Amino acid sequence: MPLSKASVAAALTEILEAGDRALLASALAEIARARGMTEIAKSAGITREALYKALRPGSAPRFDTVSRVCAALRVKLV
Template identity: 45%
Template sequence: MNVKEEFRPYDVTDYLDTPEDMAGYLDACLSEDQGDGALVLKALGNIARAHGMTQISRDMGIDMDSLSKALSNEGNPDLATIMKVIKALGLKLHAST
């Protein structure tokens, strides 16, 4: 009997079901970021996709194209935009020692 296996690309958004999942993922990316913010930006984009980009853009008061561009690999959002995304996601950013 020959069983054909099917594979699909891994997508982290398939595993970001709860606010706790999203917060844990962002926290891990904050810890592992190399200092250029690229990993954190990618994480915010993934979390926004999992949560729903349309709703996030509405909550932020910007159009979805602008949000998608800001959170893309080519994006370079300012801190105010990042903080608005975090707030729209219902997350909090904090520091600890």
């Protein structure tokens, strides 16, 4: 079942409120894989390999990366 924008936004909001950067990276990776990692990387303006590295387990991605991935996922963080 495809992930809706609303469910993605709700999940990311909950994770951001918890302040868990590793969980945020994990969630973004899962969502990006579901939508197509190559396409998300291209839309985010980063290489596929860099996206995998930024979102690997235990990583703490920079805000710029999170912002770009969210934009590629068409999810607006407010």
